[in-house]
Amino acid sequence: MSNFPSDKPVLITCGLPYANGKCHIGHLRTYVPADIFVRSLRKQGQEAAFVCGSDAHGTPIVVNAEEQKITPSELVNKYHQHFEKIFKAMEVEFSIFGNTDSPTNHARTNSIVEALINGGYVYPQVIRLAYCPHDERFLPDRYVEGICPYCGKVARGDECDQGCGKHLEPGEIKSAKCRICGNPAEYREQEHFFFKLSAFGDYLSDYLKTLGGTSNAINYAKVWAKELKDWCITRNLEWGVRFPGHDDLVVYVWVDAPIGYISFTEEWANKTGGDWEKYWRRDSRIIHFIGEDITYHHCIFWPAMLKGAGYTQPWAVVASGMLKIDDKKFSKSRGFVVWVDEDYLDHGFHPDLLRYYIANYTSHTKELNFSWKVFQDKVNNELVGALGNFLHRTQHFTHKNFGAVPEGRIDDEILEKIKSTIDTVICAFDEYEFKKATDAMMELAQFGNAYFQSHEPWALIKKDKEACARVVKNCLQIGKALVLLFEPILPGNMEKAWKQLGLPGDVHSARFENALTEFPSMELSAPEILFTKIEDKKIKEMEAILDKRIKIAMSKEKKHTEETKEEKTEITYEEFQKLDIRIGKVLSAENIKGSDKLLKLEVDIGEKRQIVAGIAKSHAAADLVGRQVVVMANMKPAKLFGVESRGMVLAADGEETVLLMPAKEVKEGTRVR
């Protein structure tokens, strides 16, 4: 049983692209399936609004704009236009593509924040914040660098990015430094505002039971809903939406960004004479398509905000799995990235090919691996060999032998097959299973090829033209069904195919069920080829581009680490004396499970110490027992692989890690200087 069409208004949104970088295939991982979904709804007779827009605020945009010496607004506009252009080229057709810096969004954000304040969900609290005395400013989020209070690693202000990955609330970071001038920051007290997320625990637990969408999103959220911390929702920035009544504060970007979904709906409704409130104030079906990295914001923070302000909460959250390039984690700086413009569209690839790849490679919630070789295989075998070839051979044969679509009825067997394919496809779309849907479509194309083959119309035409006409008519019917079914995935080529077959009306607004109504008898022209094979040469060329980028990135990274290594400053004798270096004797040594580098040692340095050393590759555990080593005794204790290490065994760290040892046996605990 399908969820659609529904008598409730349906709104689809996509996670907003952040306007500080170019569009890559990772983005499309979310936007293309969302577009396919919307098209499939229309094919089921379901009207749906489809909104998205640029996320314009937040610290990274300000930092980035400062680096480029342009205004944040100029930076945002640049990328806003870029994304708009790419979406159009990729046939991702939003009802509206807005911008969170629009007056509508400022106004809507204000009104929602005020509603939250009036509802008692926002409270002020004085917190200690990093402040740069040199630049005379508070340092929000990424303006500050320091030490994570949880794991002790270098982190940026809003997140422990290099260590434990925890979200950091403003003021939590230790030993803060200003990212602009590099000077140490002071802490100053300032009043900020917090959203009482903790008050929504029970509500969210209940809400998540009814929330639709994909399990990867909802299961995570259920765990998070159990422990909720209030969120600081104000920042010391110029760029953003002003916090009501406080000219020196803007709201946190994760407040005004999702509100964009509402304000874009408003803008679209105003333009088309629609009513935005039917989506956001009354019973509706709001479906958010997102990347799984922003699940927390969409399943926890956002519904709580909507609930608190009296708006309709999402009906479903559909989270796509992440993207890999050649089986490697997607990474711009490491070169594992495929840009949609310069690496794809500019090379003349049709958007439909990539749309098919994204929809068909794997299930929507799993990791999608992009490789040019697989891309070529899928295009050549599936789009060209199965689908393109069937449409072409059918139309070509009919045109050549009949010149028109023959009269006659469609066999029940064929109609049954088409009907069951439509059912499977609709069912799959209902579950956001785009691979299942496209597999079912492709299966119909293969059925068509097999039908054509086994009924041998080329032989029938010579002896029984009537029987031949029946076969041809059936094939044309399958062809028509295929064009309708594939339209959400391959809108450009299916439009072409629809016109080529001479079918009446617009393929985009035609419904799936139209596939069961008889192919009208009329003149039929010769077909043009829809999909062409991709040559090996082209794929090699594309792979070379990717390889080159990875190599450049690798050499850059190497340079960078070498540079930081060379940066050794001179120290005084006093500073050296702080180091407690001693001779110790290894009492026992064993490998640590799960690590190929680490050994757990017990060392006597005048006292017994457990030390973890990364020397397993060059020293066997058994060989070490009884030997003397050099130990840094006053190292801050650390946990490696869950094993505590109190001290550090010194070694020459070249290509091989070689332990230092005293030239002669000395007493355990002897100081080194």
Add this chain to the structure above:
RNA sequence: AGCGGGGUAGGGUAGUCAGGAUAUCCCGACGGGCUCAUAACCCGUAGAUCAAUGGUUCGAAUCCAUUCCCCGCUACCA
């Protein structure tokens, strides 16, 4: 070790939530066929102890328990 994702034929991948009879699809290998079609297409064969062990069950890839192995946790990010 923790957190997350995985382990299904030579490669990739579906099925796992809601257990059911010959385990899906694409490529590759092998054999055959067809000739309308973009050297496309169709049919067939071989190839998987569904990571392992134990349990629940009439029945387990699927549920439960334990173990092993692989990947990510360095930013930018959907």
